[in-house]
Amino acid sequence: MPTRPDLRTQLKAAVDHLRTGGEPAPELAEYVRKVMLPGGWKDLRATDTEGFETNLTIRIAERYRDEIVAAADGAMTLTSVVNEGFEKYLAGEFEPRPRVRESRPKERRVAGEKMVNLNVTPNAALHGQVRDSNVLPTRVAGDYLMHRFKVGPYAPGYVEPLPVGSDRTPMIPRVLRDQIRDKAADLGHVVHQDMDEGFQKYLAGEYTPKAPEWPQGVEMAMLKVRPNNDLFDQVKVKGRSESPELRPMQIGLAYVLDKYGIDPSTAE
Template sequence: MPTSPDLRNQLKAAASLLRAGGDPSPELAKAVRQVLLPGGWKELRDTDTASSEANLPIQLSEQYRTQVVDAAENELITVTSVVNEGFEKFLAGEFEPRPRVQGRRATGEKKVNLNVRPKAALLAKVRESGVLPMHVAGDYLMYRFEVGPYAPGYVEPLRSGADRAPSIPRAVRDRIRDKAAELGHVVHQDMDEGFQKYLAGQYTPVAPEWPKGVDMAPLKVRPNDDLFDQVKVAARTKSPGMRPIQIGLAYVMDKYGIDPADIAE
């Protein structure tokens, strides 16, 4: 059922108000905008009936989910419609998802769910193919919106290594975490980048020195084990006295523009 011009304008105004801070929950603004999308009324109606399609949780990294949702909103289409499109192309042999990478340790990124309700018939056919529908859906969404591994200039991250937790000033740790979140980066992947540049002679580290008496806290990271070991060997002659984790930290702090001298406490 189409909306009246007045109601549509009122809904748009409500979404703008909520998004601007009229309500502490940005999810309410998204809900209003979702109803305004083409087919939004149908999805709302279907969700409220007993015959609604089954929910399919798609596991993506948190930053990729945000990028997918924002891209769909910008194009005024629903994520569910794109998933249905992906299933159709997969079943027709027009789309092949990338090989599935097992486990969170592959990247170390936080995983979250993106919930959709695709057509039951398509979902069943994909499941019958032997490929996980969640994997087909997630990979097609990233392909369709050029996110993650399908983004221009994307470089496949190295496999995460063992847990490491160097003790650094709490204020520095918090700044590193905040900057990584702002950039959508994973800290140990930036460490891996620093290790590669160090081994190639493209980066000369300076060991960070912490102000005395500051509150210390662990920074949990998982740099690639092979790179870590290579840097450990190279540092014996290139940077005597420096440990690989210090080299990785120095690079991350340089990349993020963090100076330990600015930490007052």
């Protein structure tokens, strides 16, 4: 396990100072005190391995991981980019985006956003300094990679998704449910975010929905989505006066099927 070289150097200086009987040096005593604190052993994970690297696992959407790897294209290592990000963060030149607290940790999985691990081995000293700043190193590393390669939230034209809403579980033909999921995965989309887009266009008068009709006798299954609650309620109000035969989920499903190019008749 690698040692943070800054602390090792400081402790060596303290030992040399004590051996020579030098004058009182409170700053050196502070280094020793730091190691004696609860959990101080974590800063003494020692090895003579050259490079002082430490493993860091970044949890990231698969599509963002693939875009980052493609953008790097072997011209640079992702570890070197993370080290650059740590240096810029510590210098006050980069700040990760504020995180919105997620009340449902499984939301990404439910919505169909596949998450994967991206492993890098940044410099342990930089890693430790970022950790000591009370910000998760994985957060700084992941955000800087997306920032550096203009991916995800840092991509040009990116629009922040609306807050997710309550669970909605419409029953639709299983074949169509699977087609919707597969198409969303291929496009790198989240189904309820596309529903939100359809709701917004319907409210703006830019989309005229037609209730999808399912073939008789087909196997049905639940499609779990969480469109934005405010949009859902606005669509419900407008629908009562303009399209009483349509419920909000029918409007959302109609838009998703149109956007994904899926014909309801294929459920037969």
